[in-house]
Amino acid sequence: MSLQVEDLTGGYSSVPVLKNETFDVKDGELVSLIGLNGAGKSTTINHIIGLMKPFSGAIKVNGLQISKDTEKYKQQIAYIPEMPVLYQDLTLKEHIDTTIMAYNLDQKEAWDQANELLKMFRLDKRLDWFPANFSKGMRQKVMIVCAFITNASLYVIDEPFLGLDPLAVDDLLRLIEKKKKAGASILMSTHVLDTAEKYCDRFVLISKGEIQTEGTMDQIREKYPDAGKSLSDIYLSLARDGKNE
């Protein structure tokens, strides 16, 4: 069991944004977090990666909690933010070196992997450039490369598809597939419902900081038989209902 979120309540000040969230991501599973802007997806992610402390409840990655084994907990997680975050004054090569240092990776092994990924994303000729000046899509690719050279057992990916070209989207999905086969868990938040429906094993729908529904495509269809067939239809009808309440 890779990620377990148990009864998580949390937020920015004293007002909780998240209310009693419970869900999990099993080994080798790709779960997507779906919700409207401001529903609490990013807040949930911020709690999981350890940027925010929960008011109550627990988050465990392979049974470890951040409050008890901070470094071991963090070692297991790789994160790709929604907006690429880069060091202004480091070159692409130095970004990869930094990741290798930070996660204590094996130099040769990590660079072999990095070179393969860089080639895939057509960044191999730009090792000496400052990625801070790249286009949005290319910066996102740098984030993907840095995250996927780690040996994390949980990948947390926030809105991965925005700004990526179709080829890169396909490459990213393949990478995710490969990591899944190797036993890693992936939690991904997204608005691209068609892609999510096609590739994700389970879905967690969040609304106003609470889990609205959770399960595989079949389970969700069973729960809302009148809402439509595709994830997109079901989600839209749920979101509209929520607004009318």
Added chain:
Amino acid sequence: MNKIFQKRLSNHLVEMTKYLKYVFNDFFVIALMFFVGGLGYAYSGFLKQLSGNLWWERPVAIVVLLIGLQLGGLATLVKSADKVFMAPKEYQFHSYFSGAFIYSLVMGMIIDLITWFVLMPFLSISIGWGISQLIGLLLVILLLKTGWMAYQVVKLYFQLNHHMVMAFVTELVLPLIILVLALYFNVWAAALLALLITASLLYAASLIKNELLNWNYTIDHEDARMNRIYHFYSLFTEVPELSGRIHRRKYLDPVFKLLKRDQGHLYSNLYLRSLLRDSGPGSLYFRLVIIALILVLIIPNQIIGALMTVIFVYLVGFQLIPFYEHFDSNVFTHIYPVNQKRQLQNFRAIVQLLLLFECFVLLIAMLIARITIPIILITMVVWLIEGYVLTVPYLNKKAKQIRN
């Protein structure tokens, strides 16, 4: 559109005044007075030696006037967001540029006026010009500046960058011909020719308003101009508009290689690279070290010189310490499985390294300045205490404040 320019111009002037206040600080004004005085004295001595009618006198005057003509570019005050927000009003931009043209022309003419004023005695001694010819020359260079500036407006509308030859001819060759004509033949004939060329350039500038504006060139040009100004100010004070500009500085790679590359030295690598590549605190460090070096070398009193080094070690350490939080806004520094204590240790090591380098430079300077060995030894002990206090108790306290 002209109103927009006027508003921007007044903001621009306020900003420039803010910086000029730092430039013309007491210390610099005194230095400048000596400098100008010395230069004036040297110039007057040079003029006394002139016998007149030597072969090089006219070419020198022509070169000086040509350089004066190139100074003071078109200040459009265009901002990069204009490309999006002003695009619907592009066809009205001509009235915006006419404001920019007039302002830039006045500034440019002031430069030419100063050049002319400085050259006046030189010309009257060397080629024996009287007042009427000198006034004729002033007319020529002011006309040339007007045409030159009109051409700067025209350039904003060029769509391709293959007009290098044309720019070369208009900005340099034509003025050169006219100045040669003025100095070797007849200044009034040159003025007439300058009038013709300037009138046609002004006409071209008025015709071009229906063309498409080359936004990229216009924005790059203005950015480059503002950058030059900021770089000048950055010699005197911190310029926030400049910090965040990163330079690759490949020649420093061997220095970075000296650092260990493992988890325990992650932040050493990050801090040192940022400090040496960023034009903010890193360049401040070098500026302070160089100023300290110069002061030690020129201050005749040994004790004051030694005291200066003590003050500058303190200044450098004090300025570097806030850099500790440089990476705090980067989410990854919170996600890496690296203990925060390591970050503080690494940062301390880097600050100590930079202070050590500064002390090393100052030590050499003190030896060159022949400061006596006992004073040097005492100073070194003081450096040691300073360095310790700054990088251990003080840094610990600061780090705690930042983390809470």
